[in-house]
Amino acid sequence: MEEAGFPGQHTTTTVTSSTTVQTNIRFDPSYIKTVPGILKVIQVACSLLGFVCILVSKFGVLSQGTYFNWIAMIAFWFTGILLGLYLFHLVEKFYKIPWLKIEFVFTALWTLLYLIAAILVGTAYYDNAHTAATFFGSVATVAYALDAFLKYTAVRAGGLAQGSRVVSKQTASVSPPREGY
Template sequence: MADQGFPGQHTTTTTVTTSNTTVQTNIRFDPSYIRTLPGLIKCVQIVLNLLGFICISVSGASWIPRGEWFTTVAMTGFWFTGIVLALYLFHIVEKFYRIPWLKIEFVFCAVWTLFYLIAASLAADEGRRNEAFGAAAFFGFCGMVAYGYDAFLKFTGIREGALAQGDRVVNKSSSTVTSPAY
């Protein structure tokens, strides 16, 4: 009779995971990035930042603190997003792939989602007295959604271990060994 303390057989599974990162380290202009989802989102963010800034600037009350805050949020978002878009278009992000670009962009997009919520809410309140602020609030809320969605995409990319630009191929191989009972 078999001993009750030991199983009839023993199975051992070994999983080996290897990842291969493929990047091109030469700087080149590639306008096809704009046709990707992250590229389109960046273009939309730039346009929304610029439209919100213009709306506040043409109002007669751009000097009040609410207008200045909205202008600061819009212009900082415009310049940061524009510079990052240029880095992607020229594959500089791919050249320096060891920099955690997705984490940097995630933090910026998450913070800018919050900043646009505050700025657009303040502009919407002022929009009761000034129509330009109301229009800026609309573009601010749209910008908040765009930055929030971009932050979500960056977060899922970070969790999946994706690169900001370039390819990472992950290969998994498993081997199973079954030992007979003795």
């Protein structure tokens, strides 16, 4: 007879996780063909092109253009350096750093800052340079928003920035042996 308070069976769940990374530094141009790689290339290109558009404008030294250039240059350097880190698998070498969380915070913040910058230069002066900068700022905003969404989903899933993590879950039900009467 079963004792009160003890179930007739219990379930054991075992979760195992294995992380596979290669810690050697190597150049891998195939990263540019992935969705995060394509987004980084778009972000770097739009940041540089938007910066140049404001730079050649005769109104570029005013506050809206200065703000846009400040946002564009920080985005250009931060994203460009990250692109280089991914291309040479340095992110994978230092996989213990929470790269996805860092990138998520940056891309979410830069989505908002680029949106503000694109609106400011779009409504400031109606010359061709500001119109082009608005276009590049808007494309950068969309690219950063998509990247932030991808980073958010990867962080929630427990993914790695580079390398692979395999999580397996095994559930077993065990029943105690029955006593004879």
